[in-house]
Amino acid sequence: MTDKNTAPETDRNTEPEDLVAATSGTDAVAEADTGTARSLSADAFRSLRRNPLFWVSSVLIVIFIVMAAWPSLLATYSPGWNDLSIARETPSAEHWFGTDTQGYDIYSRTIYGARASILVGILATLGVLLLGSFLGLVAGYVGGLVDTLISRFGDIFFAIPLLLAGIIFLSSIRERDDIFGIPLQGYFGVIMQVVLVFMIFGWPSLMRLMRSSVIQVKPNDYVQAARALGASPLRIIRRHVLPNAMAPAIVVSTINLGAYIAAEATLSFLGIGLVPPTVSWGVMISDALVPLRSYPHILFFPALFLSLAVLAFIMLGDAVRDAFDPKSR
Numbered sequence: 001m002t003d004k005n006t007a008p009e010t011d012r013n014t015e016p017e018d019l020v021a022a023t024s025g026t027d028a029v030a031e032a033d034t035g036t037a038r039s040l041s042a043d044a045f046r047s048l049r050r051n052p053l054f055w056v057s058s059v060l061i062v063i064f065i066v067m068a069a070w071p072s073l074l075a076t077y078s079p080g081w082n083d084l085s086i087a088r089e090t091p092s093a094e095h096w097f098g099t100d101t102q103g104y105d106i107y108s109r110t111i112y113g114a115r116a117s118i119l120v121g122i123l124a125t126l127g128v129l130l131l132g133s134f135l136g137l138v139a140g141y142v143g144g145l146v147d148t149l150i151s152r153f154g155d156i157f158f159a160i161p162l163l164l165a166g167i168i169f170l171s172s173i174r175e176r177d178d179i180f181g182i183p184l185q186g187y188f189g190v191i192m193q194v195v196l197v198f199m200i201f202g203w204p205s206l207m208r209l210m211r212s213s214v215i216q217v218k219p220n221d222y223v224q225a226a227r228a229l230g231a232s233p234l235r236i237i238r239r240h241v242l243p244n245a246m247a248p249a250i251v252v253s254t255i256n257l258g259a260y261i262a263a264e265a266t267l268s269f270l271g272i273g274l275v276p277p278t279v280s281w282g283v284m285i286s287d288a289l290v291p292l293r294s295y296p297h298i299l300f301f302p303a304l305f306l307s308l309a310v311l312a313f314i315m316l317g318d319a320v321r322d323a324f325d326p327k328s329r
Helices: 016-034 040-049 052-069 106-142 144-158 162-173 186-217 221-228 233-245 247-269 281-287 297-324
Strands: none
Touching: 040 297, 052 106, 052 297, 106 144, 106 186, 106 233, 106 247, 106 281, 106 297, 144 186, 162 186, 162 247, 186 233, 186 247, 221 233, 233 247, 247 281, 247 297, 281 297
């Protein structure tokens, strides 16, 4: 007769490994039903990896960055090399993109032109991002009179068209040696002139975006909980507000990078941006205007590289925006 308090034979003979396996199987089924928990950033990067636009734009951007950082690896001649005897030569095996009116090798100058154009775009984007984000963060978090003053001050600059401001500003500082201690002569000095224009007149849009993002984040429960626990305003901004409000500004800055490259080319084409001997795509397009009808290849290749660079950064910004925007998925 079996005792009621005695466990069944199958229970006594069950090994611990079997119990672990059974428990693991149950957890695996539960995990398969509910799915693996992921953060918003991890989910966004997973979406990016599945987006073909992200990979196409990334490959193009890497190529342009290599061109800007190490142009001598790709160029066959120095940017100052020229031979008037072969001026206006069409593309050939020796000169892949042909030569221009001064006998410069268009392929080599197109490679070297990436440095100035992309450097202007990157520096302008970083400057606008830092200045606009800081002012937008202060305006959105502090509020009140500070918010009103910063917003109205930004409206003044926001009402001035960027290209018109660039023409006026660059015309007034062209002959100056420095401004605010920043040198304005030489290779990097000429580049800093254009960067300053984009920083001074481009920050209001980033400030508005950052301000609205901070206003949305500030009432959230984790911010109120940190304030109730006695966290300082600086700690709340650094640990809670800024990380959760920065994503829209970064996405827009990625798109703006391509826009600043195009704006630099426009100012250089008008003769007011980068000027020779600085080599950029905008300067090359300006030089190709006169012989355009007879020798269109002089204009075609720098314009093609400029268009691809602008398109690559805009596509990257669109891909990042779609990945970080839950409403688009």
